Amino acid sequence: MKTLKGMGVSPGIAIGHVYVIKNRFSLSYNNNYNGKIKAENLLKEIEKFKEALIFAEKEIINTQKNITKTLGEKYGEIFAMHLLLLKDKNLQEETIKNIKEAGVSAEYAFHNTLNKILENFGKKDDPAFEDRRKDLFDVAEKIFSYLNREKFYSFAVKEKTIIAAHDLSPSQTAVLNPHNTIGFITEIGSSTSHTAIMAKALEIPAVVGMDEITKQLKDEQIIIVDGFNGDIIIEPSEEVLKKYEKIQKEYLEQRKNLYMMKSLVSKTPDGKKINLLANIELPEEINTVVKYGAEGVGLYRTEYLFLNRREMPSEEEQFHSYKKVLLLLKDKPMVIRTLDIGGDKFISELRTPKELNPFLGNRAIRFCLSQVEFFKTQLKAIMRAGYYGDLRLLIPMVSAFEEIKETKKIIQECELELKRENKKFKRLSFGIMIEVPSSALISDILAKEVDFFSFGTNDLIQYTIAVDRVNEKISYLYQPLHPAILKLIKISVENAKKYGIKTSVCGECASIPEIACVLLGLGVDELSMSPSMIPRIKQTIRKTGFKKMEQIAEKVFEFSTHQQIYDYVKNNLNMGGEK
Numbered sequence: 138m139k140t141l142k143g144m145g146v147s148p149g150i151a152i153g154h155v156y157v158i159k160n161r162f163s164l165s166y167n168n169n170y171n172g173k174i175k176a177e178n179l180l181k182e183i184e185k186f187k188e189a190l191i192f193a194e195k196e197i198i199n200t201q202k203n204i205t206k207t208l209g210e211k212y213g214e215i216f217a218m219h220l221l222l223l224k225d226k227n228l229q230e231e232t233i234k235n236i237k238e239a240g241v242s243a244e245y246a247f248h249n250t251l252n253k254i255l256e257n258f259g260k261k262d263d264p265a266f267e268d269r270r271k272d273l274f275d276v277a278e279k280i281f282s283y284l285n286r287e288k289f290y291s292f293a294v295k296e297k298t299i300i301a302a303h304d305l306s307p308s309q310t311a312v313l314n315p316h317n318t319i320g321f322i323t324e325i326g327s328s329t330s331h332t333a334i335m336a337k338a339l340e341i342p343a344v345v346g347m348d349e350i351t352k353q354l355k356d357e358q359i360i361i362v363d364g365f366n367g368d369i370i371i372e373p374s375e376e377v378l379k380k381y382e383k384i385q386k387e388y389l390e391q392r393k394n395l396y397m398m399k400s401l402v403s404k405t406p407d408g409k410k411i412n413l414l415a416n417i418e419l420p421e422e423i424n425t426v427v428k429y430g431a432e433g434v435g436l437y438r439t440e441y442l443f444l445n446r447r448e449m450p451s452e453e454e455q456f457h458s459y460k461k462v463l464l465l466l467k468d469k470p471m472v473i474r475t476l477d478i479g480g481d482k483f484i485s486e487l488r489t490p491k492e493l494n495p496f497l498g499n500r501a502i503r504f505c506l507s508q509v510e511f512f513k514t515q516l517k518a519i520m521r522a523g524y525y526g527d528l529r530l531l532i533p534m535v536s537a538f539e540e541i542k543e544t545k546k547i548i549q550e551c552e553l554e555l556k557r558e559n560k561k562f563k564r565l566s567f568g569i570m571i572e573v574p575s576s577a578l579i580s581d582i583l584a585k586e587v588d589f590f591s592f593g594t595n596d597l598i599q600y601t602i603a604v605d606r607v608n609e610k611i612s613y614l615y616q617p618l619h620p621a622i623l624k625l626i627k628i629s630v631e632n633a634k635k636y637g638i639k640t641s642v643c644g645e646c647a648s649i650p651e652i653a654c655v656l657l658g659l660g661v662d663e664l665s666m667s668p669s670m671i672p673r674i675k676q677t678i679r680k681t682g683f684k685k686m687e688q689i690a691e692k693v694f695e696f697s698t699h700q701q702i703y704d705y706v707k708n709n710l711n712m713g714g715e716k
């Protein structure tokens with residue numbers, strides 16, 4: 138038995154066997170997977186493999202051109218080697234033959250070919266072959282990235298599996314089968330990284346920031362993931378196993394009781410009603426929104442509709458998808474956010490070039506304004522869906538006034554186009570995310586232009602304290618109650634009130650009871666969070682007077698640090714050890 142410590146980011150206990158997703162791609166499959174596919178699909182698989190070869194060739198040639206241009210001929214030469222490896226007859230013919238004769242998928246056949254070629258390279262750790270192995274992996278990675286656009290990870294996972302990976306990109310998390318996956322562990326990440334957000338959305342216990350965990354774990358080992366305090370226990374003793382089974386049972390029982398909160402009103406003892414809304418990533422999550430009694434969706438992150446696909450979704454497809462979610466909500470409101478890619482969310486199909494500082498780069502609204510036609514497709518789909526319910530539009534990462542002006546101009550163009558096309562639509566309430574200090578500081582100017590503010594504290598903290606939200610090494614600096622954050626929120630709320638617009642918080646910290654009380658005390662109108670977090674916050678609201686929250690919020694500015702503020706709030710709310 139061995140215990141390792143990381144950061145618990147999604148509550149709960151998972152007990153099961155582990156599946157390790159190797160850093161790049163795995164060279165082995167679970168024993169029970171034999172890659173077999175239906176005979177009528179074999180030709181399609183061969184086509185897919187050929188497409189992957191063309192894709193990889195283009196990728197290599199592009200990289201070669203870029204590197205030659207920036208670093209010189211000599212550096213470009215390495216890619217000539219990659220092209221040679223790609224064109225290797227064995228690699229191509231062997232794979233196609235394997236698909237045909239063994240009746241297996243392209244991925245599976247290519248894995249087999251790769252393993253055979255590697256065997257010919259001699260002993261696994263022979264340093265003489267190190268460079269060639271690396272080259273081959275580079276080429277293979279490109280082929281896999283094409284082949285695996287669809288459901289790779291879902292079939293790699295057996296029942297009741299805990300996934301361990303270096304990181305789980307949104308596209309990987311999105312295809313994991315939530316019925317089989319019972320826990321996540323990643324080497325990097327923080328409470329606001331997308332692995333954490335998805336884990337909470339799927340109600341799966343997760344631990345992040347476990348350096349080198351993929352090297353320490355072996356497939357099939359029995360482990361325990363403690364999503365509360367971040368412990369990973371490898372091959373637990375009988376006694377420890379029993380202890381955790383008990384904690385797990387109690388937690389599930391407690392969660393069931395929290396479901397009962399669903400029908401209770403979210404109102405403080407002194408009569409202040411506070412709307413609690415849900416953050417969702419996938420349309421399927423609408424069931425949990427209902428299950429936990431959210432009063433609507435406060436943040437629908439649309440990125441997930443764009444992941445894992447060969448072509449971007451058309452206006453028609455997006456329209457139907459948004460409309461479907463909205464109709465399921467009946468008359469409840471839904472705030473839908475336009476595409477927020479960049480940062481730690483990438484969509485390879487959009488072929489966005491790699492940037493040195495992606496979080497400071499062509500992200501979110503900046504990206505959309507640089508791809509107007511693409512942006513219009515999404516806006517038109519949203520405006521059309523809006524005809525069928527209470528839909529509100531939210532623009533991410535606004536950092537300057539001009540971005541609002543420009544977006545509004547594009548919306549007007551969309552309206553004209555929709556009219557011309559005779560399509561039904563609605564002019565939507567228009568809000569922006571306050572998640573960059575510049576927008577908080579000019580919130581007086583911005584408030585005149587929009588209908589609501591939504592604080593994206595995940596990013597606001599990152600950009601204000603200059604702390605990468607996914608870097609576990611500096612997670613100690615990730616402080617929601619840092620006086621600078623509270624000041625920015627206070628300024629923005631005051632400006633919002635001055636111009637009569639509503640505010641909400643949709644960052645992860647809204648679901649921490651102590652922080653939620655401070656935010657509400659500062660005058661934030663609504664909170665939006667992972668649906669499963671709603672009952673606990675409702676419980677807090679139902680036992681804490683609004684006057685008390687206001688008093689606390691006034692007092693917090695007398696302190697110098699996040700910790701001091703947190704301790705003060707906790708002691709004054711009498712919440713004991715709850716965190």
Ligand code: PEP
Pocket residue numbers: 329436438477572592593594595596597643644645
């Ligand atoms: C935020 O930044 O707080 C937020 C809600 O958006 P995301 O986590 O998707 O960046």
Ligand code: MG
Pocket residue numbers: 533572593595596
């Ligand atoms: Mg954000």
